[in-house]
Amino acid sequence: MIDHRSIDTNDEMPLTEVKKIAWILVLGALAPMLDSTMANIAVNHLASDFKSGIDLIQWVITGYVLSMAVAVPFTGWLTNQFDGKKIFILSEILFLLGSIGSAIAPDLHMLIAARLLQGFSAGLITPLLTSLLMSLAGKNAGQLMATVGLPMVIGPILGPVIGALIIEYMSWRWIFWINVPVVIIALTLIWWKLPHFPARDEGAHLDFVGVMLTSSASAFLIYGITKAAKAANLLNYDTVVFAGIGLGLIIIYIIWAAYRKTAAVLPLSLFTHRSFNASSIGLFMVGLIVNGPMLVLPLFFQNGRHMTIVAAGLSLIPQGIGMLVARPMIGKLTDKLGARYVVMFSLVMSLIGTLPFAFFNATSSMVLITIVLFIRGIGVGGVFMPLMTDAFTGLEKGDIAQATIGTRIIQNVGGAFGSAIVATAMANSMQNALSGMKSKIAAGAYHVSAQQMPAHIKALTAGFQMDAYHLAFWIAIVVSLLAFIPAMFLTNKVGQK
Incomplete structure (x- = not known):
C-alpha cells in the first residue's frame, strides 16, 4: 500500500516510525556510498580495457567526486521548493541511469559522462538523507544519526572488498550492474512506504550566486588537493593554482553571504x-x-x-x-x-x-x-x-x-x-630513503658482494616502504x-x- 502521509516536521513522531523511515532512506543511499569506493579498485583494469593512460582513466574517479561536490549546495533549495520524497526518487532514478550508463559504456568518454551523472545524483542523495531525518530527529538525534551514518561509515570499508571480489572473479562492469537491483529495491520501498516531506518554503528563491560559489569552491579545492596526492607535493603548480582559486572563491562567498544574510545558501549565522x-x-x-x-x-x-x-x-x-x-x-x-x-x-x-x-x-x-x-x-x-x-x-x-x-x-x-x-608523506618518505640508499651504494657504504646486492636492495626497499x-x-x-x-x-x- 502506498504511503500517502505527509510529514509535519513540527510534530514529534514515535521513534519506531522514524526508524522505519530512516532505514528506507539508508537503503537508498547504500549504492552511492559503496560505489564511491568500489570503482577505485578498477582503475588498472579500466586502463587495460580502454587502452588509455591513467591520467584520463583517473577522471572516472575524480569526475564522480567533483560532481558530488557540485551537487551538494543545491539540496537546501530543492527541499524548500519540492516534496522531499519526490526529490529522493528523482535522485535515485538519476543514479540508476548513471549506473546503467557506466555498465554499458562502449568507450571511456561515455563512462566518464555516466560517472558524472552518478556523482551528481549521489551528491543530492547523501545530504538529502541527513536533512530529511534530522528534521524528524528531536531528542533521538544520536540514534537516528547512527542509522543515517551507516552507509557513510561502511562504504569506505566494504566498497573496496566488494570491488576486489568483483574484479577478481567478474568483469569490472559488474561494479555498476550490482547497483541496479539495489536501487530498484530502494525505489520500490521509497515509492510505497516513504511518507511525503512537504516543501519547507516554496517562496524561497535559489541563491544561485551562492550555490555557484560554494559548488565551484569545493570542486576547485578537491581537485587541487587530488593533484597534490598524485604529485606527492602539496606545493606543486596545479595544487597551488586550483586550491588557490578555491580559497579565493570561499573569500568571495563570505562577502556574498554577509550581504545575503539568512537568504544565503550557507548562512554565516551557522558559524555562531x-x-x-x-x-x-x-x-x-x-x-x-x-x-x-x-x-x-x-x-x-x-x-x-x-x-x-x-x-x-x-x-x-x-x-x-x-x-x-x-x-x-x-x-x-x-x-x-x-x-x-x-x-x-x-x-x-x-x-x-x-x-x-x-x-x-x-x-x-x-x-x-x-x-x-x-x-x-x-x-x-x-x-x-x-x-x-x-x-x-x-x-x-x-x-x-x-x-x-x-x-x-x-x-x-x-x-x-x-x-x-x-599520500604525499609516504611518497616523500620513499623518495628520500631511496635517494639516500643510492648515495650510499655510490659511496660503497654497503659491504655486500655484487651477487648479494640485488637482494640487499630489495630488502632495503621493502623496509623503506614499511617505514x-x-x-x-x-x-x-x-x-x-x-x-x-x-x-x-x-x-x-x-x-x-
Whole structure:
C-alpha cells in the first residue's frame, strides 16, 4: 500500500516510525556510498580495457567526486521548493541511469559522462538523507544519526572488498550492474512506504550566486588537493593554482553571504553556534583519521604482507564489523551523554586501533592485527556519528538543510585533504630513503658482494616502504590527538536533568 502521509516536521513522531523511515532512506543511499569506493579498485583494469593512460582513466574517479561536490549546495533549495520524497526518487532514478550508463559504456568518454551523472545524483542523495531525518530527529538525534551514518561509515570499508571480489572473479562492469537491483529495491520501498516531506518554503528563491560559489569552491579545492596526492607535493603548480582559486572563491562567498544574510545558501549565522563549529572542525580532521589509514591499509596488506587484492580486502572486514557493533551503542550514548565524551572515548579507541600499525610489519600476528582493526572500527564508527549529530544541536529546523550542506562540503574537502596528506608523506618518505640508499651504494657504504646486492636492495626497499606506511599511521595518530581539542567544545549532557 502506498504511503500517502505527509510529514509535519513540527510534530514529534514515535521513534519506531522514524526508524522505519530512516532505514528506507539508508537503503537508498547504500549504492552511492559503496560505489564511491568500489570503482577505485578498477582503475588498472579500466586502463587495460580502454587502452588509455591513467591520467584520463583517473577522471572516472575524480569526475564522480567533483560532481558530488557540485551537487551538494543545491539540496537546501530543492527541499524548500519540492516534496522531499519526490526529490529522493528523482535522485535515485538519476543514479540508476548513471549506473546503467557506466555498465554499458562502449568507450571511456561515455563512462566518464555516466560517472558524472552518478556523482551528481549521489551528491543530492547523501545530504538529502541527513536533512530529511534530522528534521524528524528531536531528542533521538544520536540514534537516528547512527542509522543515517551507516552507509557513510561502511562504504569506505566494504566498497573496496566488494570491488576486489568483483574484479577478481567478474568483469569490472559488474561494479555498476550490482547497483541496479539495489536501487530498484530502494525505489520500490521509497515509492510505497516513504511518507511525503512537504516543501519547507516554496517562496524561497535559489541563491544561485551562492550555490555557484560554494559548488565551484569545493570542486576547485578537491581537485587541487587530488593533484597534490598524485604529485606527492602539496606545493606543486596545479595544487597551488586550483586550491588557490578555491580559497579565493570561499573569500568571495563570505562577502556574498554577509550581504545575503539568512537568504544565503550557507548562512554565516551557522558559524555562531559553538557545536556547529566544533563539529565542523572535527569532521574535517576525521577526514584524515579515516581516509588516511584507509588509503594505507590495503597497501600495507598487499605490499607489506604480500597478500592478494581479495585477501587484503577481506582483511579489512574486522574494521567494518567494529563499526557495525559500535553503531547502536554510540547513538544511544550520544542522546544520553551528549557528543563530547562519546567522541573522546571513540578517539581513544581509534588511537588504540591505530597505534599498533605504526609498529606492525610483515611478520606481525594476523590475529593481533584483526583484533586491532576491530577496535579501530569501533573508534572510527564512534567518532563520525556524534560529530554529525552535534552539528545540528541548537539549530532551528529551518537551518537543518543549510547545516547539512555545510557539513557535507567540509567532509568532502576533509576526506580529500586527508588522503593527499598521507599520500604525499609516504611518497616523500620513499623518495628520500631511496635517494639516500643510492648515495650510499655510490659511496660503497654497503659491504655486500655484487651477487648479494640485488637482494640487499630489495630488502632495503621493502623496509623503506614499511617505514612510509608507519609514517602515515603516525600522522593519523597525531591528528587523532589534536581532535580532542574540538571535542572539548561539543555538547555535554552529563549532570544535566
